[in-house]
Amino acid sequence: MYSDSGSGSVARWGGEGGEPALYRIGAILLLMMGFAGAGIPSAAGSTRRASRPCGEVTFEYSAARARPGEAMDMDLIVNNCSHRLERLRVHARSHGPCPFPHTVDHTYSLPGQSGVGGFALVLAPSCAGRYSVQVKLTLAGQHPVLDVASDGFVVHQH
Numbered sequence: 001m002y003s004d005s006g007s008g009s010v011a012r013w014g015g016e017g018g019e020p021a022l023y024r025i026g027a028i029l030l031l032m033m034g035f036a037g038a039g040i041p042s043a044a045g046s047t048r049r050a051s052r053p054c055g056e057v058t059f060e061y062s063a064a065r066a067r068p069g070e071a072m073d074m075d076l077i078v079n080n081c082s083h084r085l086e087r088l089r090v091h092a093r094s095h096g097p098c099p100f101p102h103t104v105d106h107t108y109s110l111p112g113q114s115g116v117g118g119f120a121l122v123l124a125p126s127c128a129g130r131y132s133v134q135v136k137l138t139l140a141g142q143h144p145v146l147d148v149a150s151d152g153f154v155v156h157q158h
Contacts, residue, residue, distance in 0.1 A: 055081065055137045076118050089107045091138065102133055
């Protein structure tokens with residue numbers, strides 16, 4: 001599914017037909033690599049924030065510049081900095097000249113003072129230009145944003 005927001009493009013991966021094969025391959029690679037979850041103790045926990053819902057997200061690409069179809073690593077870390085079990089939801093929105101898959105949207109049930117980290121191999125979009133992705137972390141089923149992370153890259157032809 002693709003929609004134009006006026007000041008740039010917003011792409012969401014909806015799994016609908018019609019996407020170029022390169023994007024489908026990228027999504028398959030992303031799903032094959034998956035997110036390697038581990039019960040990583042959160043160094044971010046503090047007693048000040050630990051009594052209320054608390055979450056932190058880190059997100060980045062391995063490259064600032066890429067060629068169309070070039071593979072890039074994408075890293076995502078989600079921490080629960082409260083002392084209670086939290087259901088944390090990651091929402092991603094991508095912006096750029098053409099749509100590209102970004103399947104990091106997921107809900108994590110994390111024990112208190114723990115986290116999960118992962119990486120995926122993604123393919124750069126085929127259209128030249130600037131791309132950015134904003135990742136928001138919320139409690140599952142709620143709208144207030146606990147944390148935001150973003151990163152981007154430039155796709156160049158030569």
